[in-house]
Amino acid sequence: MKRIFGVETEFGLAYTQRQTRRLGPEELARHMFRKVVEWGRSSNVFLPNGARLYLDVGSHPEYATAECDSLADLLAQDRAGEGILLELLADAQAAIEAEGHDGTVHLLKNNADSSGNSYGCHENYLIRRTVEFSRLTTALLPFLVSRQLLVGAGALIGAVPPGTRAGEGPATATSGPVFGFSARSDFMWEGVSSATTRSRPIINARDEPHADAALYRRLHVIVGDSNRSETTSLLKLGSAALVIDLIESGRPLKPFTLKDPIADIRLLARDLGSEHRMRLADGGETTAADMLEYFLGEAADLVARGDHSLGDDALAVRVIDLWQRTLTAVRTGDWDPVATEIDWAIKRRLFARYQQRLGLDPGDFGDPRLTRLDLAYHDLTPGAGIFGGLEEAGLAARLTEPATVARAADVPPQTTRARLRGEFIRRAHEQQLDFTVDWVHLRLNDRAQRAVVCKDPFQSEDERVDRLLALMSDA
């Protein structure tokens, strides 16, 4: 079974200064994207590694990985994006210093800013049209609501969750912060819908397959946290892909349709003891841990038979193992066994040590120094972020090799359509030819306007593209 995957990450920008004036996100973003605009004449470009880099609304830089058909490639491409953004960050820092500013530009891989905005990490999974979309989302939604127990980034959130409807409960989470699984959960307002801003859904139903629409659809999951830990990313993407595999396989699955998924997602975000009982549409009840255990059993069966879409058997086995161990950690409250592999557990341990050092009560998360530690966890800025140090010290596990990541910054995945796009872009740059590309199209903006439509994301070789490349070399 094969599948195409891609991950989009929106980053936050912040600025800390000493004497000189404050710079806003728009200014920071402009500095960061100056080279990109020079290079692509736009702040929305595709790169030679097949990825898309652009400035999203609200001055959030976004990196969308090229199409991958294995999780190993996906992790490398995703991590390469962090490096690419760090280079732009260094440019922005140099530019503002040259203008006489004394501050530091921060690049944050998190999901919420202090003014109550949320930005995301979207997962894209190619799915088959043969499976009815509403059947797929109905089966997947309860899993996505519960998945934060395994792969949340860990967050300081208000003890009382926001209401889920107007006039019901507070509009934003209130009263003294607690440690929760995810900050993103409070920003979800619907299960499945095509709106993304006002009433943000868990699954975005906009039908934009970037592929042959008769065969495929692209499932756009927007509920996930931006993970720093690669092992957590692996579990996030791997577990979801395995559940999609299960649904697509047609195997009969226990229905877990939730009565009130949005209330559940908020309560679960604060439910470190995994006690919350979710009400099911059929009148029953379940805990998130019980549901995840059920899906784990089914997914383990697929992996044991080698019948999965992760593109790598060893990584699939690792997904199952980590899924099991994280579930056990949640159930027992002994988080140490996953405290180097799962973001929320890594962060929770860090907080516990810091609380001890500061002489704070273990239940006290209100100290502003903890808020700063939380930000530092998500800060990619050299000298300000702490996650790289945790990886180097062995306190956070890493899966990718630095050399593989360095290569992924320049070289697209070799087994998908991204290879064709990357090659086309590289050649066009070499020959200084004007071109336009998107996920599906490659076009030369010369008089002949030669173009190739690449509708099959699994296709990494194409004679039409070869001919186009040959023409470009002759130019």
Ligand SMILES: Nc1ncnc2c1ncn2[C@@H]1O[C@H](COP(=O)(O)OP(=O)(O)OP(=O)(O)O)[C@@H](O)[C@H]1O
């Ligand atoms: N056919 C496909 N199936 C699954 N994923 C795909 C497919 N084609 C492209 N992708 C992936 O989908 C992602 C698309 O990112 P992009 O940011 O352009 O999409 P979008 O979120 O729908 O658009 P926008 O952010 O502008 O609203 C990329 O990571 C890409 O690799």
Ligand SMILES: [Mg+2]
């Ligand atoms: Mg996007």
